[in-house]
Amino acid sequence: xxxxxxxxxxxxxxxxxxxxxxxxxxxxxxxxxxxxxxxxxxxxxxxxxxxxxxxxxxxxxxxxxxxxxxxxxxxxxxxxxxxxxxxxxxxxxxxxxxxxxxxxxxxxxxxxxxxxxxxxxxxxxxxxxxxxxxxxxxxxxxxxxxxxxxxxxxxxxxxxxxxxxxxxxxxxxxxxxxxxxxxxxxxxxxxxxxxxxxxxxxxx
Numbered sequence: 001x002x003x004x005x006x007x008x009x010x011x012x013x014x015x016x017x018x019x020x021x022x023x024x025x026x027x028x029x030x031x032x033x034x035x036x037x038x039x040x041x042x043x044x045x046x047x048x049x050x051x052x053x054x055x056x057x058x059x060x061x062x063x064x065x066x067x068x069x070x071x072x073x074x075x076x077x078x079x080x081x082x083x084x085x086x087x088x089x090x091x092x093x094x095x096x097x098x099x100x101x102x103x104x105x106x107x108x109x110x111x112x113x114x115x116x117x118x119x120x121x122x123x124x125x126x127x128x129x130x131x132x133x134x135x136x137x138x139x140x141x142x143x144x145x146x147x148x149x150x151x152x153x154x155x156x157x158x159x160x161x162x163x164x165x166x167x168x169x170x171x172x173x174x175x176x177x178x179x180x181x182x183x184x185x186x187x188x189x190x191x192x193x194x195x196x197x198x199x200x201x202x203x204x
Contacts, residue, residue, distance in 0.1 A: 006107035012128025043086035127183035
């Protein structure tokens, strides 16, 4: 299957795990945090700034930084836009090198003219809380409401970031080829569903 697959995902839905397992099944590269390093190298920008940028810090009119406590600083929209452009270049270079799975970072929009197959992974809140509780032992003292707020804040930041740069709706079915609820089919079921979809469109 000679395809570039992008995976957008709600925080806590298992999108990264799905993307990693999918890449293993298909025998193609998987890119997520590697894009941060490539962007930093291309732009001469620190990886910490890029990580903050990806969570929505610095976008005009947003106060996510203080709410999420990811950083105590803000930086100019011009730097934010520069990071995004360097990141776009990194994503397009990776996609140009051959089939791969790319998670997040508006990759569906960035690669819209390169024939990517765009997937979005969602999940019910109780499932996201259960998943993050198991994966974040440092938050063992969090209440159910605190987990929900953490998850909602991260997803709001992802939504703001995506919509700021793409002018499209994050998670809206019109922007993706396939939308999956991982709480209904599980991680493996999501991977199987994507592979079945890829097989179906390869036959057309």
